[in-house]
Amino acid sequence: xxxxxxxxxxxxxxxxxxxxxxxxxxxxxxxxxxxxxxxxxxxxxxxxxxxxxxxxxxxxxxxxxxxxxxxxxxxxxxxxxxxxxxxxxxxxxxxxxxxxxxxxxxxxxxxxxxxxxxxxxxxxxxxxxxxxxxxxxxxxxxxxxxxxxxxxxxxxxxxxxxxxxxxxxxxxxxxxxxxxxxxxxxxxxxxxxxxxxxxxxxxxxxxxxxxxxxxxxxxxxxxxxxxxxxxxxxxxxxxxxxxxxxxxxxxxxxxxxxxxxxxxxxxxxxxxxxxxxxxxxxxxxxxxxxxxxxxxxxxxxxxxxxxxxxxxxxxxxxxxxxxxxxxxxxxxxxxxxxxxxxxxxxxxxxxxxxxxxxxxxxxxxxxxxxxxxxxxxxxxxx
Ligand SMILES: Cc1ncc(COP(=O)(O)O)c(C=O)c1O
Numbered sequence: 001x002x003x004x005x006x007x008x009x010x011x012x013x014x015x016x017x018x019x020x021x022x023x024x025x026x027x028x029x030x031x032x033x034x035x036x037x038x039x040x041x042x043x044x045x046x047x048x049x050x051x052x053x054x055x056x057x058x059x060x061x062x063x064x065x066x067x068x069x070x071x072x073x074x075x076x077x078x079x080x081x082x083x084x085x086x087x088x089x090x091x092x093x094x095x096x097x098x099x100x101x102x103x104x105x106x107x108x109x110x111x112x113x114x115x116x117x118x119x120x121x122x123x124x125x126x127x128x129x130x131x132x133x134x135x136x137x138x139x140x141x142x143x144x145x146x147x148x149x150x151x152x153x154x155x156x157x158x159x160x161x162x163x164x165x166x167x168x169x170x171x172x173x174x175x176x177x178x179x180x181x182x183x184x185x186x187x188x189x190x191x192x193x194x195x196x197x198x199x200x201x202x203x204x205x206x207x208x209x210x211x212x213x214x215x216x217x218x219x220x221x222x223x224x225x226x227x228x229x230x231x232x233x234x235x236x237x238x239x240x241x242x243x244x245x246x247x248x249x250x251x252x253x254x255x256x257x258x259x260x261x262x263x264x265x266x267x268x269x270x271x272x273x274x275x276x277x278x279x280x281x282x283x284x285x286x287x288x289x290x291x292x293x294x295x296x297x298x299x300x301x302x303x304x305x306x307x308x309x310x311x312x313x314x315x316x317x318x319x320x321x322x323x324x325x326x327x328x329x330x331x332x333x334x335x336x337x338x339x340x341x342x343x344x345x346x347x348x349x350x351x352x353x354x355x356x357x358x359x360x361x362x363x364x365x366x367x368x369x370x371x372x373x374x375x376x377x378x379x380x381x382x
Pocket of ligand 1: 083085086113175177210
């Protein structure tokens with residue numbers, strides 16, 4: 001069987017010399033990003049100040065609509081921010097003087113940056129929960145959870161969480177960073193109140209292009225305290241008093257991160273062209289190949305095995321895997337590791353089956369020959 005998605009390999013320059021299995025951390029750069037960065041510079045150089053009126057000013061919304069098409073959100077419900085920490089802070093800033101309803105049922109496995117955002121609000125009671133559904137009660141205000149857990153790549157049952165939260169009158173904030181672009185997502189069908197994510201990972205959109213979704217019927221009812229002039233009804237009137245814009249623009253802050261938004265869209269274009277369903281089908285096949293191949297070589301799998309529960313990354317436990325990771329990197333094979341789990345292998349739609357076999361062979365060879373031992377005790381963050 002030929003894998004049609006391999007036709008996209010030549011869109012990613014790094015694949016010419018590197019096996020790229022770290023798409024859960026920094027997705028590979030599409031070649032067209034260079035062209036887009038030149039377009040950005042040319043626009044600034046040739047159009048100058050007119051560029052704002054010719055698209056720059058509204059980019060957080062137009063690019064947000066493109067994200068919306070990937071994550072199952074209607075037009076006008078997604079806006080762009082620098083990162084998840086900012087997007088989630090904007091959500092939290094909508095809730096001041098919360099009174100009796102001041103509990104955050106916080107999922108223990110959330111990404112740490114998100115945890116700091118909630119911890120920093122001393123007026124809230126942050127309850128860290130392993131069983132989120134059980135912890136939700138009538139004092140709960142917000143329930144920040146992930147779709148695909150960042151450490152284990154496990155897919156969560158978001159519907160059950162939304163159901164419990166809404167029954168109790170609480171809002172769900174879904175961090176879909178580890179699913180957007182890899183696992184099908186329909187925010188409207190899920191009924192989540194807010195969702196956040198970024199573009200660094202499976203969307204292959206690079207840093208600086210975080211996104212925020214707000215459920216359509218909530219948009220006009222909320223007034224974020226973390227704000228700026230892009231959120232004003234008439235930003236160019238420079239009025240002294242805050243009057244929120246209509247629509248999702250009211251969730252913006254100040255001057256947008258224009259170059260990052262230029263860089264982000266080639267990755268989104270490819271995801272839209274291929275479709276997340278096809279990406280997911282290929283990912284399920286390749287993650288199964290990794291699971292079977294690792295086990296056949298005697299390695300243990302430390303990420304979910306069932307198709308319905310596993311995201312795009314397989315964690316393979318090998319002896320002294322930190323040093324094995326370093327040796328793989330010396331051999332132009334990029335992946336990462338988690339201290340308590342093992343090597344994390346995250347193929348994407350442009351990865352070939354042959355590459356996966358080769359990586360597994362290399363891991364086995366490194367462990368058998370002890371080639372990694374020269375790196376024992378060395379520390380590496382990336
Ligand atoms: C699930 C998840 N949320 C958030 C982040 C990052 O947050 P921020 O965009 O604020 O850097 C990551 C990884 O970088 C992540 O995996």
